[in-house]
Amino acid sequence: MDRDSATAVRAFRPLPAPVSAPGADGFPPFRWSVLAAFPADSLAAALRHAHRPDGEPAIAVVLGATHRPDDDALLLEGAARATATGRRLVLLHRGAGGGSLLRAAALESPGLRVTVLQTAGPVDGTRIAHLVRTARPVDELHVAADGLVTRDDWRPVTLPVRPGPAAARPGGTVLVTGGLGGLGLRAAGVLSRVAGCRPVLLDVTAPAELNRRPAVLLERLRAAGTLVLTADLTDPRAVAAALERVPGPVRAVVHCAGLVAGGPVARTCPEDLARLRAAKVDGLRHVLDVLDPAELRQLVAFGSITARVPHRQMGGYGLANELLRHETLRRAAALPHCATVVAEWSVWSGAGQAHEMRAVDQARRMGMAPVALVPGMTALLCLLRWPPGPAHAASVILTGPGDRTFPPPADCARNSPT
Ligand SMILES: NC(=O)c1ccc[n+]([C@@H]2O[C@H](COP(=O)([O-])OP(=O)(O)OC[C@H]3O[C@@H](n4cnc5c(N)ncnc54)[C@H](OP(=O)(O)O)[C@@H]3O)[C@@H](O)[C@H]2O)c1
Structure with a gap:
């Protein structure tokens, strides 16, 4: 890398x-x-x-x-x-x-x-x-208290240079929620192998439920001393009990837990929306409620570009990720030493749900440029170098080069004045 x-x-x-x-x-x-x-x-x-x-x-x-x-x-x-x-x-x-x-x-x-x-x-x-x-x-228009009206344009940014292993080591534990999922498991591998961190994986899925390939990846991590905790993030007591088993302070959280599911808005009910955001939004809240805010140095929440640009069939998922962004940035205000970033990823190729569901080619046909596994994980390491403190807490949209869907074309027709 x-x-x-x-x-x-x-x-x-x-x-x-x-x-x-x-x-x-x-x-x-x-x-x-x-x-x-x-x-x-x-x-x-x-x-x-x-x-x-x-x-x-x-x-x-x-x-x-x-x-x-x-x-x-x-x-x-x-x-x-x-x-x-x-x-x-x-x-x-x-x-x-x-x-x-x-x-x-x-x-x-x-x-x-x-x-x-x-x-x-x-x-x-x-x-x-x-x-x-x-x-x-x-557009989503914003009207400021002084009446100024703005919309979001999109500014390309350079990610912080990724650290060498010594600088990346937070000096404690990195909690990866959804750590047995496609991206969480790969993130844990990179954090352990490349950045020299000590990941703890927390997931509702038990290790025995993994199929062959992820099970091999998990075994490698366990052989290197990685702790695996099984808990449902939507249950605050289960989260608290699981995190009691973590030795030493948690210095970084990579929040990957979430449900990835689609369906048309017209056939969505309120319970579907609540289910889609439970692990992402409530789960993050339950984890942060237990951890010591003074010890936390890095928080990266895995969000989605669907929170920024609408995608057919992904309205409920987009809302879950929009609310994840709000919750993460709201909680950042109470994390004095923490670098907080909401990573609003495009679709990933090479691992993760879109890859498993064979949705990546379809995304390419729609003009999206997937984030490939190695560059995506390198970008994650860069995000862990985000400047610390609530004033720097931010959301970043990440996509592959040549994406025709993001930034969204500006020449969309105006709403009809009649
Ligand atoms: N894959 C992509 O292309 C992509 C793109 C943009 C953003 N993201 C985001 O990146 C994150 C990881 O995605 P992924 O593709 O790796 O998905 P994934 O393979 O489904 O991983 C998510 C993990 O979270 C676990 N989880 C779900 N609900 C939980 C709960 N209540 N408590 C604890 N763990 C729970 C899942 O367990 P179960 O399998 O048992 O549900 C799964 O192991 C997600 O937040 C996703 O929204 C992914």
């Missing part, structure tokens, strides 16, 4: 780009149907105030600052009603998210028009109507 292989992965970070906002006059009003997490919410009130009986019928889902379990039903109901009636669908939120799910629904249902607005302050109904009329479908 060398530095060249890291350059075979392209990395991007979001860069807020101002959106020009012409005067709000002259934009036809809406006749809103509002589905609100909190009926008294000022955004919901602004929509009701701007409601015009002769306006274009539209559905708004209004969510708060963090995603609540009940928000799943609101998002799915909004998508279903907008699809059934041909109405425009608008998601307004203050940080709860949900755009990944609704934009996947729009891909799956021709004619469904979706706009996503995140706002940090009050916005009046006329302005909302104006932003909805002028937004590009590809």
Whole structure:
């Protein structure tokens, strides 16, 4: 593994780009149907105030600052009603998210028009109507407290130079959740062999359930002293009991646990969404609740590009990864010495679920450029060198060179002004 292989992965970070906002006059009003997490919410009130009986019928889902379990039903109901009636669908939120799910629904249902607005302050109904009329479908718009409107552009970034073995050794244990999965097992191998770390694997799968090839990889790791813990990350008590067996402080977490599953948004129910995010979001929370925040030096959460760019059949998975990003960055604020990165990977080739499910060729045909195993693992080592401290906590999108789907093309048609 060398530095060249890291350059075979392209990395991007979001860069807020101002959106020009012409005067709000002259934009036809809406006749809103509002589905609100909190009926008294000022955004919901602004929509009701701007409601015009002769306006274009539209559905708004209004969510708060963090995603609540009940928000799943609101998002799915909004998508279903907008699809059934041909109405425009608008998601307004203050940080709860949900755009990944609704934009996947729009891909799956021709004619469904979706706009996503995140706002940090009050916005009046006329302005909302104006932003909805002028937004590009590809964007999630952010309205700052001072009224500045931005969308995410994508800036290529160079990953930190990967460390030599001595520098990489965190001086303690690296916990790999989902450590018996396709990528977790390979990550543990690289952390042990190349970086000289001491991985501990935590997975709901018991070692005896592995098939032949991963079982051989696991045996090698065990021969080198790797500890394997079996626990369901969605069960906080099981996580606490398992982590009690770890000798010494955990200095790094590579969070790979998660369910990888697809299906159309129209056939998804709230329980499916909860199941898809349980190991990723609740699991991360349960692990961090047990570990000593003062000891943690590195946290890399395995997220997905589907949280950024919608993919057919992957709306629920995209939402799980969007919420993983929110949770990871929120928790980073309480990890004073930790380098925290959400790695939002494209599809991997060579190992992992997409590889096992033979989905990599299909991804290539769609224009995606898979992350190959060696460059991807080299990139992981580079991410473990991310600058420490909450101020540097970040998400990074990682894909193979020549990806035609990311950054998403900017020339997408505007929503129709009529
Ligand atoms: N493969 C890719 O192309 C790709 C691309 C982007 C992002 N990612 C992300 O990378 C991570 C690893 O992916 P992968 O392809 O290696 O998937 P994987 O082979 O399915 O590995 C995930 C592991 O997590 C385990 N797990 C699931 N639920 C758990 C729970 N409640 N408690 C503890 N462990 C649990 C799984 O066990 P079971 O097998 O028993 O469920 C599995 O061993 C995932 O978070 C995935 O979303 C993967």
